[in-house]
Amino acid sequence: MKIGIDLGGTTVSAGLVNDGMEIVEKTEQLSCCEDGAEAVMSRMADMIEALIKKAGQHPVSCIGLGCPGIMDRESGTVIYSNNIGWEQVPVGQNLKERFRLPVYVENDANCAAAGEYLAGAGRGCSPMVMVTLGTGVGGGVLIDGKLYLGKHGNASIFGHILMEKNGRRCTCQRMGCWESYASAKALLEMAKKEGVFEGMEEKASGPIFFEKLKKKEERARQVFDKYTDFVAEGIADLINIFDPQCVVIGGGISAQGNLLVSSIKNKVKEKIFFSEMDTAQILCSLLANDAAIIGAANLPLVRRQTIQHKAKYMDLP
Ligand SMILES: [Zn+2]
Secondary structure (H helix, E strand, O other), X not given: OEEEEEEOOOEEEEEEEOOXXXXXXXXXXXXXXXXXXXXXXXXXXXXXXXXXXHHOOOOOOOEXXXXXXXXEOOXXXXXXXXXXXXXXXOHHHHHHHHHOOOEEEEEHHHHHHHHHHHHOOOOOOOOEEEEEEOOOEEEEEEEOOEEOOOOOOOOOOHHHOEOOOOOOEOOXXXXXXXXHHHOHHHHHHHHHHOXXXXXXXXXXXXXXXXXXXXXXXHHHHHHHHHHHHHHHHHHHHHHHHHOOOEEEEEOHHHHHOXXXXXXXXXXXXXXXXXXXXXXXXEEEOOOHHHHHHHHHHOHHHHOOOOOOOOOOOOOOO
């Protein structure tokens, strides 16, 4: 048994994951990050404690934590996370001392990608690219079953590729990032601006937008068309870069399933370079919110090992 934790700005969920990659016990609480890192860590520790009890005589072999932000994977320290308000928090060390188990800390979007690769829509695909459309846009890539982290651990920040020079201002302060066009938040903002919620502005929400879309309301349809076009532009770029076997779309909006995917699929096909050849499958997340828990629990399986180059190269003149 392994324990996976998904710590977000609003909720923290933890699950007991068996060797078949299934969550056999799950618990969820509000993260209440405003109480400070110590309080959040102690709340997580209580959740872990309860899961270890539930595991009974099945030993728990490790704990994996997925959270937003930048982390030092070796020490298990969250260096900076805007969403949960953490700076230099040695969460890995803290949990390790308390439970005497190996603890792995990883970016939450990478954990979700790992989960979809191991047990979800992208099972066994290589390369597998995951794009999460939520408050922001995140992502993760697995190549031959290993998370691709880049040299400094900062790869797959897909939300901040450029969609429009000098375009909408992004949370990162750059202008025109993909996230400002393709996030669920951007969809809602576009819908508000185009008057989709006219007369009911205070009720504006994702579910109401999709209700209107399903009723074939013209303004909702136009906004959705524009939105999926932005999403498809970015996905086409990712396909041109990685030539993946599949692209998995996650985040709250992926609950729309075929409605979302079929529209994106057609548009991507028109935009990719090798459009006449076989190309990546575009799929919706299968595990939804459980992806990050399953991925976090199995981080030892998908962590990229540093390749030691032992071969000696000839000196160049
Ligand atoms: Zn940005």
